[in-house]
Amino acid sequence: MNAPSxxxxxxxxxxxxxxxxxxxxxxxxxxxxxxxxxxxxxxxxEKPGHVLQNTALVNEFYLRFVKLRGVEWQDRAHxxxxxxxxxxxxxxxxxxxxxxxxxxxxxxxxxxxxxxVASPQSEVDLVALDxxxxxxxxxxxxxxxxxxxxxxxxxxxxxxxxxLRVSEDTVKRDWKFAKHxxxxxxxxxxxxx
Numbered sequence: 001m002n003a004p005s006x007x008x009x010x011x012x013x014x015x016x017x018x019x020x021x022x023x024x025x026x027x028x029x030x031x032x033x034x035x036x037x038x039x040x041x042x043x044x045x046e047k048p049g050h051v052l053q054n055t056a057l058v059n060e061f062y063l064r065f066v067k068l069r070g071v072e073w074q075d076r077a078h079x080x081x082x083x084x085x086x087x088x089x090x091x092x093x094x095x096x097x098x099x100x101x102x103x104x105x106x107x108x109x110x111x112x113x114x115x116x117v118a119s120p121q122s123e124v125d126l127v128a129l130d131x132x133x134x135x136x137x138x139x140x141x142x143x144x145x146x147x148x149x150x151x152x153x154x155x156x157x158x159x160x161x162x163x164l165r166v167s168e169d170t171v172k173r174d175w176k177f178a179k180h181x182x183x184x185x186x187x188x189x190x191x192x193x
Contacts (some may be wrong), residue, residue, distance in 0.1 A: 084153025
C-alpha cells in the first residue's frame, strides 16, 4: 500500500469536519499506521505492564479525536501535531489518575534529553512534565509546541518545522532552549543558573 498523500489526508479531514462521516471511515486506515508509531514511541517510555498498550492509546486518541468536528484542518502536519497533543493529554490524564489513586506515589524524574525523542527510556513524570509545559507555554507557546511535537509526537526537526511553519534552525533553537528550561523547571533549579 502506498503512503497516502498529504493532500488526500487534508481533503478527507476537511470533508469529515464538514459532516461527511464516510470521510472519517476513509481517513482512519490512511493515518492509523503513523498514529500507531506515535503511540509506540510514547508507550516505550512507560513502565512495562502499563495499563495502556499501543493499540489502546490509539483507541483513546480516536475517542478524543472524533469529538473535534469543527476544526479547520490546514494539512497533514496539522493533523499529526494535534494527534501528538491528544496523545499527550491521554497519557497525562492517565498519569494524574494514577497519582490520585496512589496519593502521590513515587515517580522517577528523567531529564529531558535528545535521546528521549528516539529511544525508550524509563518512565517520565508526565504530570510534572505537563505542568512544566503549561508554564513554558505561558512564556513561549511555540517552544512548548516544539517539545510537544518532538517528545510526544516523535516528530523530526523537519516535521516539527513543517507543522509549526518555521525554519528547522528555529526548531533546533527552540528545542535546545526548551530542554534546558524544562530541566530547570523539573529539578527546581533557577532558570539560567
